[in-house]
Amino acid sequence: MMFPTLAFTLPGLLYPVLFSNQLGKQPVQVYFGGNVLVLYRNSHDKVVAHTDICPHQGASFANAGHLTPSGELVCGYHGFKFCRGKFQGLGLVDKPGYQMPLWETREEGGLICMKLLGSCVHTRVHTRVHASVHASVHASVHASMAYPTDVHTGMQVPEALDDSFAKVVGCRMIHQDHQVVTENVLDMMHVSYVHRAFGNRASPLPTNVKYEMLGDYAGRSTFTYRPKPGSLASFLGPPFPEVLVENEFYLPSTTVTRVKTGRFVKTVVTRALPQEHGSTKLFWEVHRNFGMDSFGIGNAVMAHLMEKTLDEDVQILKHVDPRHREGPIGVKYDVTIRKYRQAINAWMHRTLL
Numbered sequence: 120m121m122f123p124t125l126a127f128t129l130p131g132l133l134y135p136v137l138f139s140n141q142l143g144k145q146p147v148q149v150y151f152g153g154n155v156l157v158l159y160r161n162s163h164d165k166v167v168a169h170t171d172i173c174p175h176q177g178a179s180f181a182n183a184g185h186l187t188p189s190g191e192l193v194c195g196y197h198g199f200k201f202c203r204g205k206f207q208g209l210g211l212v213d214k215p216g217y218q219m220p221l222w223e224t225r226e227e228g229g230l231i232c233m234k235l236l237g238s239c240v241h242t243r244v245h246t247r248v249h250a251s252v253h254a255s256v257h258a259s260v261h262a263s264m265a266y267p268t269d270v271h272t273g274m275q276v277p278e279a280l281d282d283s284f285a286k287v288v289g290c291r292m293i294h295q296d297h298q299v300v301t302e303n304v305l306d307m308m309h310v311s312y313v314h315r316a317f318g319n320r321a322s323p324l325p326t327n328v329k330y331e332m333l334g335d336y337a338g339r340s341t342f343t344y345r346p347k348p349g350s351l352a353s354f355l356g357p358p359f360p361e362v363l364v365e366n367e368f369y370l371p372s373t374t375v376t377r378v379k380t381g382r383f384v385k386t387v388v389t390r391a392l393p394q395e396h397g398s399t400k401l402f403w404e405v406h407r408n409f410g411m412d413s414f415g416i417g418n419a420v421m422a423h424l425m426e427k428t429l430d431e432d433v434q435i436l437k438h439v440d441p442r443h444r445e446g447p448i449g450v451k452y453d454v455t456i457r458k459y460r461q462a463i464n465a466w467m468h469r470t471l472l
Contacts, residue, residue, distance in 0.1 A: 128151070128152045129235075130234075131234060131235070132234065132235075133225060133234055134151065134234075134235075135231070135232050136149045136151055136158070138229060138231070139226055139229050139231055140229070142160060142166065142231060143160075144160075145159075146181045146184060146185070146192060147181055148179065148180075148181035149168075151222075151235075152235045152236070154236075155170065155171045156169065156171050156222060157169065157170070157179075157180040158224070158231065159186055159190075159192055160186075160190070161190035161202075161203060162189050163190070166224040166226060166231055167192075167224070168221065168222040168223075168224050168233060169204040169219040169220060169221050169222060170219055172440055172443045172446075173194040173196065173199065173446065174219060174446040174447045174448045175194065175197060175199055175449070175450070176306075176439065176443075176444055176446060176453075177441070177443030178195065178197075178435065178439050179438040179439070179440070180192055180194060182438040183195035183434075183435055183438040190202070191207065195312060195313075195435060196312060196313065196435055196439070197308045198311065198320070199448070201219070204218055204219035204220070204221050205217070205218045206218075217447060217448050220236060222234070222236045223236075276375055276386060278384070278386045278406035278408075283408050284384075284386075284407060284408050285406070285407055285408075285410075285411045285417065285421075286406050287418045287421050287422045287425070288402075288404040288405075289402075289403050289404075289422060289426065290400065290401065290402050290403070291400075291403065291426075291429050292394070292398060292399070292400055292401075293398065293399045293400075293401055293429075293432075293436065294396075294398050294399075294437060295397065295398070295399060295436045295441070296397050296441040297372055297391040297392065297393040298391075298444075299436060299439055299441045299444060300399045300436065301368070301372045301374060301389070302459065302460075303432055303435075303436060304374040304387075304389050305366055305374060305456050305459055306453075306455075306456060307325045307328070307340065307342055307364070307366065307452050307455065308323070308324070308450065308452045308453070310323075311323030311324075313435050314428060314431050315431065316347070316424070316428070317347050319344075319346055319347040319348075324452070325342035325344050325452060326342065326343045326344075326361075327341070327342055327343045328341075328451065328454065329342070330454045332458075333369075335462065335465060336369070336370040336462045336465070337367065337368060337369045337462070338367065338368055338458045339365060339366065339367040340366045340367075340454060340455040341363065341365050341366075342363075342364055342366075343361045343364070344361065344362055345361050346360070360381075362378050362379060362380045363378075363379040363380075366455055368458075368462070370463065370466055372391035372392070373390050374387075375387075383407075384407065384408050385405065385409075386407070387404070387405050388403065388405075388406075390403075397441070405421050405422075405425050445460070
C-alpha cells in the first residue's frame with residue numbers, strides 16, 4: 120500500500136524535527152505533518168511550538184519575527200506579542216486573549232521531537248481562499264462580460280496638475296500577490312515596525328482614525344501619526360510633530376497616500392498590476408511641494424527614499440502567506456484593508472450576477 124509522502128505521519132509517536140543546539144535565541148521554522156510551524160524557547164528554556172503563521176495577517180514568525188528577553192514571540196509585521204501562543208495585546212483586537220494551539224514537544228538525546236497535533240494522520244492549517252484567487256478565476260471566465268463603468272480608478276490626482284508640486288515616478292517588481300501588496304500600502308499599523316526611517320516603535324499606534332466611503336468601490340481613512348524623531352517629517356514641522364495621513368483606495372488596485380505636516384504635503388500613488396506566478400508590477404509616483412531645486416537633487420533624494428521604503432516592504436512581504444491574510448485576529452486599525460476587501464467582494468458579486 121502506498122502512503123502520501125508529503126505529510127504522512129503516525130499519530131501519537133515522536134518524530135525528530137531539529138537538533139537541540141539549532142534552537143537558540145531566534146525562532147526556527149520547521150515543516151511537520153504538512154504544517155508550517157515555529158519553534159522557540161521561552162524564558163524557562165522550554166521549547167514552544169505552534170503555527171508559524173501569525174493569526175493577524177499571515178506573516179511568518181520565524182522569518183520576520185524575534186524573541187524578547189522574557190521569551191515572548193513578536194511578529195515583525197505589526198509588533199504583536201505572543202506568550203506560549205497566547206496573544207498579549209488584550210483589548211486591542213477583536214478576540215482578546217486569542218490562543219494558538221500548541222504542539223507537544225520533547226527534548227531527548229540532543230534532539231527536539233514532536234507529536235502530531237490531535238489524532239489525525241494528516242493535518243493542514245485551515246485557511247480562507249484569498250480573494251484575489253477568486254478574482255483571477257472569475258476574470259478569466261467572464262472576460263467578455265459588460266462590466267459596470269462607474270468606478271473612479273484614481274488615475275490622476277490633483278497634485279499632478281498643481282505646478283507647486285514636483286513629481287518622481289518608478290516601477291518595481293515584487294514577488295508577492297498584488298492584493299497583498301495593495302493591502303500593505305493601506306495598512307496603517309505596519310509603518311512603525313517595518314519602516315526604520317520614520318517608523319516610531321515608541322509610539323506605534325495611529326490616533327484619530329476615521330473612515331469614509333468615496334463610492335461603492337473607493338474609500339478613505341484619515342489618522343494622525345507621530346513619526347520617529349529625526350525623520351524627514353520632524354525637519355519639515357515642529358519637533359516631534361504629529362502628521363496627518365489620508366489613505367485612499369480605488370478599485371482595482373490604486374492607492375493614494377497623503378502625508379501632511381503643516382503646509383508641506385507628500386502624496387504617494389501606487390498601482391498594482393498582477394503578474395504571473397503570484398508576482399506584482401507596482402507603478403509608483405511621489406508628489407511633493409517641498410525640497411525642489413533646479414538641479415534635480417530633490418527628485419533624486421525622493422526617488423531614493425521611495426525605493427528604500429519599498430525595500431523594507433519587500434523584506435516583510437516575502438514572508439507573508441497570501442492564503443492567510445484574513446486571520447482570526449483583527450484590529451480596528453485594519454479598517455481600510457477590510458473596506459478594500461469588501462469593495463472587491465461587492466464588485467465581484469455585482470459583475471457575476
